[in-house]
Amino acid sequence: MSDIVLLRPWWLVILPLLAVVALWRWRKGAVSGGWQQVMPPAMFAAMRVLGHLHDIAGRQKFAALATAALISLGLCGPAVPRPDAPLLAGSGAILIAIDMSPSVAESAALADAQAAAAGILAAANGRPVGLLLYSGEAYDVAAPTADPATLESQIAVLKPGTMPGAGSRPAAALALARQMLSGTRDGDLVLVSDGGGIDDATQAEAERLTAEGVRLSILTLAPAAGGTTDSAALEALGSASASARSPEPVLRRLSRGGALNPDPAVAALQFRDLGPFIAALAALPLLSLFRRRT
Structure with a gap:
């Protein structure tokens, strides 16, 4: 694990922001699509008894945040050195x-x-x-x-x-x-x-x-x-x-022997970028948002 590097570490700044949003939503408690804020309490309770309103499940409430977190982790570019990386010669004398x-x-x-x-x-x-x-x-x-x-x-x-x-x-x-x-x-x-x-x-x-x-x-x-x-x-x-x-x-x-400003194309040759695989995992929590209710 010590060989893992981040090719685009600035994307990590999104994670603390997502953590703040997750904490805010957790402290807000169960919600029913925002209807509890616009309906009188008695009508809201009746609608729930009749089965027309349901609290959003915890996994659905945080699915969007988990999706955003996985995408940001993928964008930061965790990578490992490629054993078959070509040896590049510098251009300067x-x-x-x-x-x-x-x-x-x-x-x-x-x-x-x-x-x-x-x-x-x-x-x-x-x-x-x-x-x-x-x-x-x-x-x-x-x-x-x-x-x-x-x-x-x-x-x-x-x-x-x-x-x-x-x-x-x-x-x-x-x-x-x-x-x-x-x-x-x-x-x-x-x-x-x-x-x-x-x-x-x-x-x-x-x-x-x-x-x-x-x-x-x-x-x-x-x-x-x-x-x-x-x-x-x-x-x-x-x-x-x-x-x-x-x-x-x-x-x-x-x-x-590289230039003062690293070329991203050179980094792509030297490291195997695991970001696309991590970002692909975002499809799992995202799919839960499309789950049909009975």
Whole structure:
């Protein structure tokens, strides 16, 4: 039962209203079609003795409410995951930006960065993936490609000295990523860094990325021995962050790869909607209203 989800939960607001109406009708007591309110008591009692008026049975009195309750339960869309649901690939590109400054390239953090990048390739689920490297400057290594396996060798050969120059300017990497993802719908940028070089320019570039609809995720690397970095400032750049050694939260986000506004058609493919079956049960109390009296 824990796997049941509601596809249209807003229909549940009808149930409290129906409960109030049911309570009101129960406290009102037995009724005879409203005739007791317009007929004198003596005439009303005589008509009942003659058999011309009957109290509405409890099951009939609440049949309409039960029908409405079952329909609203069906409309809220209780559903269970489909075991045969197709695996859908996202439409937006993923761009990996790896910090190759000396503090990363000349330490054990480089291996963590390579492993994290390989995990991103595996989590892409068919989405195009691109790669850029940065230190003092940023360089595009590969534009987003529908065959991320081609990036595996480029990631595997990263080593000290791969990048010219020194320093660490993540702002340059974010600016280049914004150019590479320009016009891309539903894009993701994953920044793999130890947090070196975070400044106001980096924050400004991160805000520009977000304004253009690119989701920024952060995978943090452990700083080199004796090194100090502002990991809090690094994590604050993105809307999701995790350690490069435990990147599962970011990888799950990338593997979903859906648009910001879920498509109802996609939900229909991923879940089996039980709502029509529950709504069909409303016919049972509804039929009791058509029962012929003898």
